[in-house]
Amino acid sequence: xxxxxxxxxxxxxxxxxxxxxxxxxxxxxxxxxxxxxxxxxxxxxxxxxxxxxxxxxxxxxxxxxxxxxxxxxxxxxxxxxxxxxxxxxxxxxxxxxxxxxxxxxxxxxxxxxxxxxxxxxxxxxxxxxxxxxxxxxxxxxxxxxxxxxxxxxxxxxxxxxxxxxxxxxxxxxxxxxxxxxxxxxxxxxxxxxxxxxxxxxxxxxxxxxxxx
Amino acid sequence: xxxxxxxxxxxxxxxxxxxxxxxxxxxxxxxxxxxxxxxxxxxxxxxxxxxxxxxxxxxxxxxxxxxxxxxxxxxxxxxxxxxxxxxxxxxxxxxxxxxxxxxxxxxxxxxxxxxxxxxxxxxxxxxxxxxxxxxxxxxxxxxxxxxxxxxxxxxxxxxxxxxxxxxxxxxxxxxxxxxxxxxxxxxxxxxxxxxxxxxxxxxxxxxxxxxxxxxxxxxxxxxxxxxxxxxxxxxxxxxxxxxxxxxxxxxxxxxxxxxxxxxxxxxxxxxxxxxxxxxxxxxxxxxxxxxxxxxxxxxxxxxxxxxxxxxxxxxxxxxxxxxxxxxxxxxxxxxxxxxxxxxxxxxxxxxxxxxxxxxxxxxxxxxxxxxxxxxxxxxxxxxxxxxxxxxxxxxxxxxxxxxxxxxxxxxxxxxxxxxxxxxxxxxxxxxxxxxxxxxxxxxxxxxxxxxxxxxxxxxxxxxxxxxxxxxxxxxxxxxxxxxxxxxxxxxxxxxxxxxxxxxxxxxxxxxxxxxxxxxxxxxxxxxxxxxxxxxxxxxxxxxxxxxxxxxxxxxxxxxxxx
Numbered sequence: 001x002x003x004x005x006x007x008x009x010x011x012x013x014x015x016x017x018x019x020x021x022x023x024x025x026x027x028x029x030x031x032x033x034x035x036x037x038x039x040x041x042x043x044x045x046x047x048x049x050x051x052x053x054x055x056x057x058x059x060x061x062x063x064x065x066x067x068x069x070x071x072x073x074x075x076x077x078x079x080x081x082x083x084x085x086x087x088x089x090x091x092x093x094x095x096x097x098x099x100x101x102x103x104x105x106x107x108x109x110x111x112x113x114x115x116x117x118x119x120x121x122x123x124x125x126x127x128x129x130x131x132x133x134x135x136x137x138x139x140x141x142x143x144x145x146x147x148x149x150x151x152x153x154x155x156x157x158x159x160x161x162x163x164x165x166x167x168x169x170x171x172x173x174x175x176x177x178x179x180x181x182x183x184x185x186x187x188x189x190x191x192x193x194x195x196x197x198x199x200x201x202x203x204x205x206x207x208x209x210x211x212x
Numbered sequence: 213x214x215x216x217x218x219x220x221x222x223x224x225x226x227x228x229x230x231x232x233x234x235x236x237x238x239x240x241x242x243x244x245x246x247x248x249x250x251x252x253x254x255x256x257x258x259x260x261x262x263x264x265x266x267x268x269x270x271x272x273x274x275x276x277x278x279x280x281x282x283x284x285x286x287x288x289x290x291x292x293x294x295x296x297x298x299x300x301x302x303x304x305x306x307x308x309x310x311x312x313x314x315x316x317x318x319x320x321x322x323x324x325x326x327x328x329x330x331x332x333x334x335x336x337x338x339x340x341x342x343x344x345x346x347x348x349x350x351x352x353x354x355x356x357x358x359x360x361x362x363x364x365x366x367x368x369x370x371x372x373x374x375x376x377x378x379x380x381x382x383x384x385x386x387x388x389x390x391x392x393x394x395x396x397x398x399x400x401x402x403x404x405x406x407x408x409x410x411x412x413x414x415x416x417x418x419x420x421x422x423x424x425x426x427x428x429x430x431x432x433x434x435x436x437x438x439x440x441x442x443x444x445x446x447x448x449x450x451x452x453x454x455x456x457x458x459x460x461x462x463x464x465x466x467x468x469x470x471x472x473x474x475x476x477x478x479x480x481x482x483x484x485x486x487x488x489x490x491x492x493x494x495x496x497x498x499x500x501x502x503x504x505x506x507x508x509x510x511x512x513x514x515x516x517x518x519x520x521x522x523x524x525x526x527x528x529x530x531x532x533x534x535x536x537x538x539x540x541x542x543x544x545x546x547x548x549x550x551x552x553x554x555x556x557x558x559x560x561x562x563x564x565x566x567x568x569x570x571x572x573x574x575x576x577x578x579x580x581x582x583x584x585x586x587x588x589x590x591x592x593x594x595x596x597x598x599x600x601x602x603x604x605x606x607x608x609x610x611x612x613x614x615x616x617x618x619x620x621x622x623x624x625x626x627x628x629x630x631x632x633x634x635x636x637x638x639x640x641x642x643x644x645x646x647x648x649x650x651x652x653x654x655x656x657x658x659x660x661x662x663x664x665x666x667x668x669x670x671x672x673x674x675x676x677x678x679x680x681x682x683x684x685x686x687x688x689x690x691x692x693x694x695x696x697x698x699x700x701x702x703x704x705x706x707x708x709x710x711x712x713x714x715x716x717x718x719x720x721x722x723x724x725x726x727x728x729x730x731x732x733x734x735x736x737x738x739x740x741x742x743x744x745x746x747x748x749x750x751x752x753x754x755x756x757x758x759x760x761x762x763x764x765x766x767x768x769x770x771x772x773x774x
Binding site for chain 1: 239254255281332
């Protein structure tokens with residue numbers, strides 16, 4: 001399980017941006033599939049963020065800035081990526097620059113990831129556990145998910161000691177919570193609810209004429 | 213009293229033993245933006261419109277209001293300042309519900325049913341959905357029973373029937389709330405459950421009002437639902453629906469008569485406008501959303517007189533347990549025969565019942581309840597043709613129009629008789645009132661016209677002068693102080709005295725004293741006349757004779773106040 005899985009579950013705020021990003025991502029994946037480079041391109045996209053932008057955030061700001069014109073950006077792109085990146089990826093960056101959409105790289109990457117998972121029959125599953133999941137349990141979980149969703153599960157997740165025990169599995173918008181923390185919370189609420197009902201109904205015996 | 217530790221331990225132990233762990237499955241989303249009582253949520257792709265959602269970290273609930281392509285607009289019911297971007301939101305699979313039943317009677321609650329009166333938690337297993345569908349055509353019957361407000365001018369000229377919707381409309385400070393409160397206080401003897409919904413009012417006003425209701429013993433059968441002006445707009449918006457649900461419980465489940473006051477719908481409309489604009493729904497006239505009419509019509513449509521269901525049962529059965537299938541006679545398909553509504557009942561009495569000697573016609577328990585609505589609308593400068601007033605006027609079955617100039621002239625309640633109407637209540641008036649009040653309204657309207665003419669200072673002939681004198685006296689008689697609702701029989705007697713000219717000789721300033729002394733005289737010395745009227749509910753010639761004699765007997769006894 002890697003630590004950056006959380007990213008998928010922190011969506012981009014702007015809904016309109018997302019819609020545009022999806023269009024570009026779809027175009028990109030279509031041409032990548034035609035060339036049989038879908039996986040390689042995903043890796044390239046990932047590497048752009050994890051290796052380049054992480055070590056040099058100003059570079060991302062430069063691409064995202066509207067203050068810099070198309071021309072200077074194209075020059076930089078050419079200098080940096082020509083020859084180093086695959087032809088398809090380089091072309092894609094140039095097209096984005098042409099349309100002044102380089103600021104959308106992040107949402108495009110997310111949309112690409114989603115589309116790629118969808119088309120290859122994979123299912124991203126986010127798992128939170130109190131302690132790191134042992135391999136045999138992890139395999140059992142994968143087996144279970146495979147049978148339930150008929151897709152190849154890709155587990156991402158993190159260790160969250162606050163759960164106390166058990167695990168929390170999230171698939172898309174659905175959350176399956178089998179953590180000890182939630183169960184303790186439920187039982188606490190149940191006890192409070194039932195006791196206050198008892199107290200009230202006994203008190204009512206004195207105050208209402210019906211009583212028993 | 214001492215606690216027994218092992219007893220508590222054993223209770224907890226049994227709870228834990230009984231606890232069955234199951235995986236908590238929920239659909240989740242995340243808050244994108246939040247503010248002004250609404251939140252935009254990403255995810256929740258399977259949420260239903262109107263479904264209740266929960267902000268898990270802070271435990272606040274909300275309702276899915278807008279379902280959009282990529283996000284869900286949620287109205288937050290409660291404190292929204294704690295909610296932050298990125299918070300988890302979960303679905304509950306339920307509609308918004310409020311606690312109902314005897315546990316809320318006598319309480320002051322917010323629109324979610326949380327107590328606001330420091331009288332401990334409201335614990336009950338009875339709940340009803342806040343939004344529910346109004347009964348259809350077959351489920352209703354015509355309004356046929358009066359709802360006595362105890363206010364002379366209303367009960368005489370714009371009578372309200374049980375199940376009716378009568379709008380109270382007027383400028384600020386014209387006594388709109390006073391009428392509603394008097395109507396609630398008057399239900400003490402009438403066995404009507406009351407719900408008062410305060411929307412966007414000052415908490416101090418509501419506190420004063422609850423104090424008054426308590427003082428007059430009205431809190432024993434009243435629920436006060438309050439969403440004050442400091443509460444977020446979503447709470448103000450759902451308050452009338454929540455109050456209505458509390459009344460509906462008694463109407464549908466127990467067949468009781470209920471009265472619901474919505475004070476006032478202008479503020480609710482403003483709250484709904486705020487929500488809709490924040491949700492970016494397109495604004496229409498006066499920036500209200502397109503469905504503002506529906507917001508009010510679906511609320512007021514829930515007032516109803518539920519059809520009575522009657523069955524023929526043996527004489528000795530317990531009336532409070534009768535159900536639909538108890539009828540001894542069968543329909544062709546083998547079910548128990550049920551007679552629905554007054555026409556069916558009459559048919560059963562005339563034709564079917566005689567075939568079953570030793571049997572009676574019994575009402576199915578829980579049918580025949582009613583919900584009377586008194587919505588209140590505040591106008592600006594008497595402008596009834598503004599958007600919200602015209603909407604609500606067209607929805608309701610009549611309106612009581614209050615005017616500031618009348619109010620300032622000391623005519624209280626400041627009802628403008630000319631344009632106040634009640635479209636269905638006339639059928640529900642008791643016969644005695646119908647007999648004497650028939651012409652009252654026209655006479656008063658004619659008087660107002662004449663009065664305007666008389667102010668020009670022209671010489672008036674004797675007939676006109678006497679008509680004017682009568683008018684002044686009638687106006688005096690129809691005045692009524694607050695918190696003094698009057699029994700309908702007393703109303704009949706005093707209005708009778710007025711319309712028959714017995715008060716014409718009394719100076720206008722002394723009419724109130726005359727009325728008070730006269731009614732006391734009737735109660736203490738001529739109680740047989742009063743009781744006969746109470747029993748017969750109409751002015752038979754015999755009773756009228758007695759009443760006339762009583763008035764003539766009283767006339768010389770009147771002592772003018774110093």
